[in-house]
Amino acid sequence: MDLLGHWKKTGFPSRSGLVSTANELIEWKKKNHIEGIWEEPPLMVTATLNDTFGHGLQVIHLYAEVAGIRINPLGLLQTPKQIMKTCCEVDPDFLGLTILQFDTEEALTAICRNLPPKTKVVVGGPIFKADPCLARRAGVHYVAKNVASFLEYLLADQRHVHRAG
Numbered sequence: 487m488d489l490l491g492h493w494k495k496t497g498f499p500s501r502s503g504l505v506s507t508a509n510e511l512i513e514w515k516k517k518n519h520i521e522g523i524w525e526e527p528p529l530m531v532t533a534t535l536n537d538t539f540g541h542g543l544q545v546i547h548l549y550a551e552v553a554g555i556r557i558n559p560l561g562l563l564q565t566p567k568q569i570m571k572t573c574c575e576v577d578p579d580f581l582g583l584t585i586l587q588f589d590t591e592e593a594l595t596a597i598c599r600n601l602p603p604k605t606k607v608v609v610g611g612p613i614f615k616a617d618p619c620l621a622r623r624a625g626v627h628y629v630a631k632n633v634a635s636f637l638e639y640l641l642a643d644q645r646h647v648h649r650a651g
Contacts, residue, residue, distance in 0.1 A: 490634050501541065504633055508548035515552065522554010523641070528579035530608075533560035533569050535583060535590045542584045542610050549633050553640050555580070566593040570600045577602045585611040591620060598625030608639065 532543050540562045606627040614629045621629045630636035
């Protein structure tokens with residue numbers, strides 16, 4: 487069954503439901519010897535600027551694993567300097583950030599302007615609902631409102647990469 491379509495029809499599961507589903511999918515992948523949706527798995531660096539819990543990143547890490555993305559987790563409360571340094575060193579395909587506060591626009595903009603050219607910035611957090619223009623101003627490539635939209639973005643990116651290759 488189309489998981490994203492199912493979620494759209496029945497409603498989005500709780501956080502524990504998301505974690506449980508992700509773990510089931512990961513086990514299914516292992517049992518069936520499936521690596522992911524890419525021939526060459528992309529790399530995603532993840533971090534938070536001002537999120538001390540990182541619950542969103544935990545779910546994103548699980549679903550990135552389901553999709554077959556390699557994760558380089560920097561952790562919580564990272565500085566823009568550390569995020570940019572790591573991205574310049576490892577040249578990731580994606581940078582995933584969770585952002586909760588309004589006072590991070592300057593930091594987010596600096597990060598987006600100082601990344602390797604191929605790195606796509608994918609963000610999440612309530613700040614982007616409160617200020618829908620923030621992502622455009624900062625140079626973000628995609629705002630994931632939830633894990634379903636994150637997965638839809640990855641699927642669209644995978645199709646784009648497949649056609650280009």
